[in-house]
Amino acid sequence: MNPISELIQYLVSSLSLGGLYALMALGLVIVYGILRLVNFAYGELVMVAGYGLLLFGESPLPFIIVAILSVIAAIIAGVAMERVAFRPVRNSNAMTMLITSFAVSTLLQSIALLAISPRPRAPNLPSIFVESLTLGSLQVKIVDLIGIVAGVLALVSLTVFLRRTVIGLALRAAADDFTMTRLLGVPANRVISAAFAISGMMAGIVAIFWIGRTGQTYPTVGLQPVLIAFIASVLGGMESLKGAVLGGYVLGFLTIGLQTWLPQGVNNYRDAVMFGIVILVLLIQPQGLIRPSYSREVR
Amino acid sequence: MTLLAVDDLVVRYGAIEALRGVSLHVDEGEIVGLIGANGAGKSTTMNSILGVVRPVRGTITYRGEPLLGKPPEAIIRKGIAPTMEGRRIFPSLTVEENLRLGAAIRSDRQQIQADIDRWCAFFPILGQRLQQPAGNLSGGQQQMLAVARALMSNPKLLLMDEPSLGLAPLLVAEVFRLITQLRDLGVTILLVEQNVRMTLEIADRAYLLNTGRVEFSGTPAEILQHADIEQAYLGGGKSSRPASAPMGAPLT
Amino acid sequence: MSAVATRREAPRRSLVNTLSTPVILIVGLVIIALISQWRADVVFDRVVTVLFINLLLAVGLQIFMGNSGLGSFGQYAFVTIGAYSSIWFSLTPAQKRMALPDMPKTWWLYEQHQPFLIALLIAVAIGGLFGALIGVPLVRLRGASFTIATFALLIVVNRVALQWAELTRGARTVLGIPKYTDLNVALIGAAIVIVIAFAFKESTIGLKLRASREDEDAAASIGINAAWGRWVAWTLSAAISALGGALWAHFIQQFSPHNFYLRETFLIVAMLVIGGAGSVSGAAIGAVLVALGQEELRQVENWINVERTANSVVGNLIPFEVRGFADIVLAIAIILVLVWRPSGITQGREITINTFRRLLPGGRRIPQGEADPVLGKTS
Numbered sequence: 036m037n038p039i040s041e042l043i044q045y046l047v048s049s050l051s052l053g054g055l056y057a058l059m060a061l062g063l064v065i066v067y068g069i070l071r072l073v074n075f076a077y078g079e080l081v082m083v084a085g086y087g088l089l090l091f092g093e094s095p096l097p098f099i100i101v102a103i104l105s106v107i108a109a110i111i112a113g114v115a116m117e118r119v120a121f122r123p124v125r126n127s128n129a130m131t132m133l134i135t136s137f138a139v140s141t142l143l144q145s146i147a148l149l150a151i152s153p154r155p156r157a158p159n160l161p162s163i164f165v166e167s168l169t170l171g172s173l174q175v176k177i178v179d180l181i182g183i184v185a186g187v188l189a190l191v192s193l194t195v196f197l198r199r200t201v202i203g204l205a206l207r208a209a210a211d212d213f214t215m216t217r218l219l220g221v222p223a224n225r226v227i228s229a230a231f232a233i234s235g236m237m238a239g240i241v242a243i244f245w246i247g248r249t250g251q252t253y254p255t256v257g258l259q260p261v262l263i264a265f266i267a268s269v270l271g272g273m274e275s276l277k278g279a280v281l282g283g284y285v286l287g288f289l290t291i292g293l294q295t296w297l298p299q300g301v302n303n304y305r306d307a308v309m310f311g312i313v314i315l316v317l318l319i320q321p322q323g324l325i326r327p328s329y330s331r332e333v334r
Numbered sequence: 335m336t337l338l339a340v341d342d343l344v345v346r347y348g349a350i351e352a353l354r355g356v357s358l359h360v361d362e363g364e365i366v367g368l369i370g371a372n373g374a375g376k377s378t379t380m381n382s383i384l385g386v387v388r389p390v391r392g393t394i395t396y397r398g399e400p401l402l403g404k405p406p407e408a409i410i411r412k413g414i415a416p417t418m419e420g421r422r423i424f425p426s427l428t429v430e431e432n433l434r435l436g437a438a439i440r441s442d443r444q445q446i447q448a449d450i451d452r453w454c455a456f457f458p459i460l461g462q463r464l465q466q467p468a469g470n471l472s473g474g475q476q477q478m479l480a481v482a483r484a485l486m487s488n489p490k491l492l493l494m495d496e497p498s499l500g501l502a503p504l505l506v507a508e509v510f511r512l513i514t515q516l517r518d519l520g521v522t523i524l525l526v527e528q529n530v531r532m533t534l535e536i537a538d539r540a541y542l543l544n545t546g547r548v549e550f551s552g553t554p555a556e557i558l559q560h561a562d563i564e565q566a567y568l569g570g571g572k573s574s575r576p577a578s579a580p581m582g583a584p585l586t
Numbered sequence: 587m588s589a590v591a592t593r594r595e596a597p598r599r600s601l602v603n604t605l606s607t608p609v610i611l612i613v614g615l616v617i618i619a620l621i622s623q624w625r626a627d628v629v630f631d632r633v634v635t636v637l638f639i640n641l642l643l644a645v646g647l648q649i650f651m652g653n654s655g656l657g658s659f660g661q662y663a664f665v666t667i668g669a670y671s672s673i674w675f676s677l678t679p680a681q682k683r684m685a686l687p688d689m690p691k692t693w694w695l696y697e698q699h700q701p702f703l704i705a706l707l708i709a710v711a712i713g714g715l716f717g718a719l720i721g722v723p724l725v726r727l728r729g730a731s732f733t734i735a736t737f738a739l740l741i742v743v744n745r746v747a748l749q750w751a752e753l754t755r756g757a758r759t760v761l762g763i764p765k766y767t768d769l770n771v772a773l774i775g776a777a778i779v780i781v782i783a784f785a786f787k788e789s790t791i792g793l794k795l796r797a798s799r800e801d802e803d804a805a806a807s808i809g810i811n812a813a814w815g816r817w818v819a820w821t822l823s824a825a826i827s828a829l830g831g832a833l834w835a836h837f838i839q840q841f842s843p844h845n846f847y848l849r850e851t852f853l854i855v856a857m858l859v860i861g862g863a864g865s866v867s868g869a870a871i872g873a874v875l876v877a878l879g880q881e882e883l884r885q886v887e888n889w890i891n892v893e894r895t896a897n898s899v900v901g902n903l904i905p906f907e908v909r910g911f912a913d914i915v916l917a918i919a920i921i922l923v924l925v926w927r928p929s930g931i932t933q934g935r936e937i938t939i940n941t942f943r944r945l946l947p948g949g950r951r952i953p954q955g956e957a958d959p960v961l962g963k964t965s
Binding site for chain 1: 432
Binding site: 127303311 | 655
């Protein structure tokens, strides 16, 4: 294979994976920004959408409808999760909320284990997920191209939502100062529900492409995405949505790069190295790789 | 007509009693000052009115309607707007977005845009920096933004907590001039301030808080005649330190 | 707020009263051990031994979380280190050929063979040393950043253990470890750790650390260095976790890195939260309640599954094989506790002689503190 097609292939794979990672990180950060809650149960929203694909995929509906229904299922699960588990502990300290999310995560996994199956199940996926485009020596997976477009589309529409609507503005404002946002008359519950709905939507979109890649869904399917979201959002700075997107893309390029050019023996330690970097970033540059352009007052 | 009435308000932070039966009222069209040393309970009173702090006893009514127990967002929707201590603008949002969010409880789109233009004309510097992150503004500019943002909700009653805090002396004078201008525009103002001298210059009436109680209330002239005030708060007399500032009182 | 906290802990702090707590807790454990001996039931003996080891881990975690107020999800990193490092020293070279076939025979470690007690101590030393080193930078972090960092630490150690086959046999199960830990050994270990947790809590460092938990700036203003206290608590907690891992390894006799991951972390955290992280009694009571509750649920689960296979009336009522039911109940329990009683069952108080006095008729209950009036997050 010539170097140019190798480069194009690298770019396509990285952009596709990076977009996916960016969405994962966004879903985590949008909630963290407002509640200072690191939602471990975010991965289980991916799982819910995964089982949605499995369940709705049994029906004769076209895949696009199945996918939308699965995303809606994740949104509902996200909002319900907040209403049932997080709202009662919202005013507690960070540790209480963290442990609550850990418990919610375990609860949902166990329910899936009990009610569905511990074994991986394969949802009906359209053949588009495995087909490739061949252009000369260049071979590109169609799903990667769709992934790039879907990632960019999701990011653009989220940006428009956050900039143009009052609730979107309130979401961003609440990340700066939640109490003050309420003191402008914005209902706290509505803002938080919106954050969890967006989180669920991100998880749902992630699920389609994540499970599209592996072809399987199982009770712990959300673990890897949530771990990736952790890394990406710490890289970008837990409080910044822009940072989450950047962190996601950086991680995507890094992952594919390491996969392509590092020997297998070293690659086995990839996760260990990644999480080692997470600890280092937290220690050295807790605001993440990009700093805000203004100075934040310490309150 | 009485706009806001607070009666016998008691607030506790754990074992510490921050307010021990505060009563006050604000009539329409007034500037009412709430003065006192650090920890006297000024901010706690304001936070109670806003529903951020839950009192253990007392009543708060706005136009005869009880406010106590309502969440902040419901209280704001009744026509009360605060500017908080430390300004509390949203640094990562642009100036315009801050203003737009100030109008979060309104739905009249065109009128909102008209009001943004209006306050930008009133505060020209905000108009010039409309698209910049609010975190880039200077302290004085942020204070103007905080006031303009509060006004975007078309409030009947403006609660201002320490608007002069941390500003250069020249800007302080400007902020107080702004407050009288707002009153002339028909906004009623409850002004929480440590700057007693300036507050008494512009207020119609004032309440002097001391360790959680109203120590004295009346017109500025009456307060200035009150025995200790000169010595304790205006730096006159023998001691320049506020004698009655309690140790270990909660900072809210 | 710190003034309130001290006031709440103030009543009746006599020396006898304070010292009564570890005695009461250890007597409680001895009673459980005696019941187990009396029942002479192999399964129950196993349950109680694992319970004691988990209790040791929960109390070890309490030393850090209870005194510093920070959450750690990283304890199982040290359990992993403790488990593996203990077997490096307790196994004979011949046993290592079976258990750790990837370890080069030329290694110095390969030839090592020490008595169990020495192997335990070495494991504690390695775990403690690792904790001490990583703790130096780590204790500077606060809040959620700290917890994420400990979580990351768990994953790093887990992935290294999965890959470093020379030391761990990689993802495969290490087999054929001699059984040195029994009920009594676990009991002694748990008792020692309870005493250590108490000694730390009542020590000057522990006291200062708890003072700084509420307001680090205020504590710093009277000369308390919170980071130093956090580091000591963290290191102690790491060493104890390593001890727990070493004991468990020689009880269970076969394990892989998969045995030291999120589920296990969750179990220990749940024990601590349900009992109440603020007190050693809370950690101990939480461990007992969770362990016995889980065991009961597991038996119910088994019974249902047996009924199902037998196609009995009851069995046909349940449409699916019951599995992981105990975990569901545990997760719900922890959420309910956090919502209704956020400081756990013990509310951060210790069991003392006074506790029993108060249960007697005519006993006086100490009034509870005022609820926090602050409604919103006033960051």
